[in-house]
Amino acid sequence: MHLFDDPLFQMHAERALTLIGRGGAEYGECVTTAGHIRAGDRDSWYRAWSATASRVAAAAEQSAAQGHRVSAADGFWRATTYNRMSYQPLFGSPVDPRLEAAFKRERDCFGRYAALAPHPVELVEVPFEGATLPGCLCLPDSARGHARPTLVGVNGYDSNIHEMYWAHALPAVRRGYACLLVDGPGQGRALVQQGLRMRPDWETVLRPVIDYASGRPEIDAERIAVMGWSFGGYLAPRGVSGDQRVAALIADPGLFDPVDVLPLPPELKEQLPDIDPEVLDAYLAPVADDPVMRWRLVQRALWVHGLDSLGAYVIEMDRYRLSGAAGRITCPTLVVANDDDPLAAQAELLLDALGGPRTLVRFRAEDGAKGHCQAWNRSLFDQRAFDWLDATLRVGRHGEG
Structure with a gap:
């Protein structure tokens, strides 16, 4: 293609x-x-x-x-x-x-x-710090009058609830789950129209989302799972680390301390976060020569974080760490690693740091699931992720348990 x-x-x-x-x-x-x-x-x-x-x-x-x-x-x-x-x-x-x-x-x-x-698709607003975040609640037809096990989707950098719908809601609803999708700060409408920037303390974002979900009669508050994809592989675990109500977590891929995988020499990393951003700017200047990296970092990342230089971005990313939070995650967790996805390089670090039951699922080239977040074979990902979720939440046929 x-x-x-x-x-x-x-x-x-x-x-x-x-x-x-x-x-x-x-x-x-x-x-x-x-x-x-x-x-x-x-x-x-x-x-x-x-x-x-x-x-x-x-x-x-x-x-x-x-x-x-x-x-x-x-x-x-x-x-x-x-x-x-x-x-x-x-x-x-x-x-x-x-x-x-x-x-x-x-x-x-x-x-x-x-x-x-x-199937029922309701556009919703989730209260958040004096404003609201855009959401989408998707239900199986069988959910009418019944509280369903529910998947909460956590987005990444450059997507939104509309794109998450095909990746999270469609497979969830087919299996009898309710699915709540929400764009947080730095994502979708919250970024484009509300000007809310990305933040590392995602527990402050996930908590009101779980509050909202727990108050919906269609949702079983005892069986709420959270799945993060792309940069959501950091945001979802960080959020769950601050909310013990979550019954299961999926990190796709598993991220840990993303700043540690940035292509910087050790002598510069050791100076974070107190390094002069102009020193980092000089080192990272060649990034702009590559059109893909320019889009990812100079265009996308600086906008999402509300920053004006790559040096400031690296220093900001030093705040995005799970090394001090992963141990507080005690619910069963599925960590995804894909040999074709550079973002999955720290998946096993996250796995080892978790404070509760954990499972690693690995995708390889021969699985036909290449691409970031298994983009070219989401059916295989769904099979493995939702089969695990069914067993973890004790969900039977049609999402019933």
Whole structure:
């Protein structure tokens, strides 16, 4: 599924391609869109994906007007993806007005999908520090009148609840779980429209989410599991370390002290956090020469954290550590390691530091699950993760226990 020679554009395109198996994109639509994009041209990228999103959404509107709910839902679901695709390369601060406009269109399309989805999908607001965080509560039809075991999804850097829906909610609901997705500070709407920045003390974020979940009659407060993906592999464990109500945890991948894997010489790492950021800036300057790393760090990370230099970013990341918190995690925990995912390099460090029952699940190239967070074989990941979760929460058929 190679669409671009440009490594940055190919990386972004794969975010859509991996959704094909779950109805979030179509290969033909992706190929056609790619044909209208000039190499390295972010403007043509934005125009092409926006045009595809508009065309697919318009067809969905027509189906909805004629009472074809399934066709309309399918179209709005794909249009959600294509709108998100359009603004990915535009990440950065100050926020590009096109990113804000495309994000609003993405939210609108997902809202239309939610109203037509084959199972209950409720857009919710979770109280948080005098404001609210955007959430999405997804339920199996069998949940009506019954409190269900529930998966709470914790996001990473550059995703949102709409993308988490296919990765977390769809497999959870199929197995009889309720699923609550929430964007915290530095994620989704909380970042784009509310200006909330990422923070290391995720226990302050997860606690009100669990409060909200525990108050919903559809959710079994004794069987709430938390799953973090991507940078959520740090955020979810950090959050659970401060909340003993969580019954199970999945870290995909398992992160520990992410700053320790940054490509810095020991003599600079030893000076953290008291080092002069300009010293780090000088060392890290070549990062900007690589388009993928420039997007990940200069555009994305500085925006998410509200910083203005790579040196300041490294110093900030020194605050993101599980080495002092992992021992407080006493619930059963599944730690994911993938040989193809550099972020999984510290998975066994997290495993060894946990204070409760722990299981390591490893994905290898021969499993066909390459890519960050097993992007190219989420079905295999779901099988292993949810089978473990079923056994841990004593969940039987249809999510009943």
